Amino acid sequence: MAAFSFQTLQNKFDQLRSNKVFELLVIGVIIVSALIIGVKTFEVPDWFNSALNILDWAITLFFLTEITIRFIGEPRKRDFFKNGWNLFDTLVVTLSLIPIGHQDMALIARLVRVFRVLRMVSIIPELRTLINSLLKALPQLGYVLLMMFVIFYIYAAVGTTLFGAINPTLWGDIAISLLTLFRVMTFEDWTDVMYETMAVHGWSWMYYLSFICLTAFAFLNMVIGIVVNVIENENKAEEAKLHEGEPTLIDIHAELKALRAEIKTLKQ
Structure with a gap:
């Protein structure tokens, strides 16, 4: 009981x-x-x-x-x-x-x-789909972020070597240089950093523009593209689950063909 x-x-x-x-x-x-x-x-x-x-x-x-x-x-x-x-x-x-x-x-x-x-x-199903898409995109995003970190590290080492004496606050060591490069990538007063180094090294604008093209334009767009692609695949999978079991046009044509054959047999 x-x-x-x-x-x-x-x-x-x-x-x-x-x-x-x-x-x-x-x-x-x-x-x-x-x-x-x-x-x-x-x-x-x-x-x-x-x-x-x-x-x-x-x-x-x-x-x-x-x-x-x-x-x-x-x-x-x-x-x-x-x-x-x-x-x-x-x-x-x-x-x-x-x-x-x-x-x-x-x-x-x-x-x-x-x-x-x-x-x-x-x-909320839309939020659930978004979270699932982000989780499924992590493996692909990991390689992109790893490559971005490699670019950051190389540019930070170069920046510390070339600009450390100009402004130790921004380029004193490789850790500070990484933070400075993140500031440059997010376009937070990055021109002030560039003009300061250009006063000593006039060619340093190439350093900043090449870094921005690689990170802000190339890699960030790759990240967005991966996430959007995974979200589209998740939406298609959800739609496929909703329409699972419903007859397709091919199935309908096959059934009509079979019905015509049966009707023809009955007439004979």
Whole structure:
């Protein structure tokens, strides 16, 4: 009888956790939790701050209840921890419940709940497709980023050797030169850096223009192209799943041809 009652409870929780209204309620509470963190950064009256603390604990209890419902509603409990979002939520709720004596550490633990806003990815299909596309593009992006780092390193070594004496603040060592080159690539007052070195080495404009052409124009466009290509493939895969099982024009023509043959046979 107890097993039957637990099975009934599990089925009800399984239906509840897959209910869209329940998902929207969870997302609403997540947004309210994030807003509370933002409100606490302002100067508010003591009574209002106390009310926010009570609401904060109520939201924490709601999160704990939600995790419990999802765990009990899972037919196979091991599968619950195979989902990355479930692990993330469990970690966030656990950090919110751990009693920490230091006030700053307790605030950091509560701040972790802000990241639960990412749960909206599991509800909005477009966001889910975007995240999947980015993850699938990482292997291809890795080689492009590796090549970009090689270019950065070579130019940083050259820049430190040639321009280190001109401005040690920007070209003092290879690490600082890498930061300076990142500034040049993002076009953040890069002309000021160039004119400073051109006052000593008039040809140094070739150094900057060649670096910008390789990084800002070539490699960044390659990164964008890879991401766009993967997103298009993901969209095509989603459309194929939606239309899976539907007859194509070739199938329809084949069926019509077979029907004509059967009709012809019946007439004979």
